[in-house]
Amino acid sequence: MAQSADPIDVTAAVSDSFGDQPAALLEILHGVQDALGYVPEAVLPVIAKRLNIARAEVHGVLSFYHDFRTAPPPPVVVKLCRAEACQAMGVERLASEVGAKLSGDDHVVVEPVYCLGNCALAPAALVNGRLVGRLTVERLLSAVQEAST
Numbered sequence: 159m160a161q162s163a164d165p166i167d168v169t170a171a172v173s174d175s176f177g178d179q180p181a182a183l184l185e186i187l188h189g190v191q192d193a194l195g196y197v198p199e200a201v202l203p204v205i206a207k208r209l210n211i212a213r214a215e216v217h218g219v220l221s222f223y224h225d226f227r228t229a230p231p232p233p234v235v236v237k238l239c240r241a242e243a244c245q246a247m248g249v250e251r252l253a254s255e256v257g258a259k260l261s262g263d264d265h266v267v268v269e270p271v272y273c274l275g276n277c278a279l280a281p282a283a284l285v286n287g288r289l290v291g292r293l294t295v296e297r298l299l300s301a302v303q304e305a306s307t
């Protein structure tokens with residue numbers, strides 16, 4: 159993530175790499191989020207102009223998909239799998255216990271995802287993009303601690 163880069167410049171560069179067809183909207187939004195960590199409101203007109211679509215259309219897609227952020231993320235992002243294999247291995251109880259331990263910590267956010275392709279090592283999570291399997295409360299908190307340093 160290059161959070162100190164000018165979001166408008168980053169968006170222009172990302173847009174250049176995906177072209178100007180409206181079908182590129184999702185790829186551009188993902189590219190901006192990958193580069194900045196989120197999609198700032200200020201870049202929506204840049205994307206709309208580039209694709210020759212309404213700003214409202216860009217906003218609609220951005221707000222429809224929960225994976226997009228419109229504000230900078232906290233330092234640690236945990237994407238905890240809540241799909242079937244992880245449910246079968248107790249992720250709901252794990253989520254509840256971890257949520258209680260991290261309650262009030264604004265440096266960490268825990269978000270649901272639905273299958274990380276790591277079902278054999280369920281329950282699983284991504285901690286700042288690093289895959290962690292066979293989670294226990296202790297393993298997940300340790301991964302969060304590692305990601306915080």
Ligand code: FES
Nearest residue numbers: 239241244274276
């Ligand atoms: S169901 Fe959780 S990794 Fe597949």
